[in-house]
Amino acid sequence: MHSDRNYLAQYLDLIDAQTHEQLGYVCDISDGGLMFATVLPVAIGEIKEVYIQNNLPTDDALKLSIRAVIKTLWSKPNINPQLSCFGCTVLEINAEDYQRLTKLLSHLCFNNDMEIRRTL
16 A cells, blocks of 8 residues: 655645644655644544645646545654654545546656755
8 A cells, every 4th residue: 555655846735624724744645645744733543534735836737636534654753853744544535536646746756867955
């Protein structure tokens, strides 16, 4: 279920469907799960209905607001000490929405040709 991870060069917004507040940012996506970073407290084993949204100015084909149900499986500190990372399994997602998400990933993921440099 968590085979190849797709690390995102541009994070996606993760919105709590109940409160409509930003829960955090999706950092990577695998076949059946995702990892998000957040400043908010989240319990392991918690099931949440969320929206995964891109915050990029894109054409209509790449606009994204996908409803999913996720369950948190683990937590670890982020490199930024103010954030925590949570690994989740996706319990429910519409097949058509999953295809739209996969299409968007081809535009947002790191690839081997990308050079990354730290700037001051």
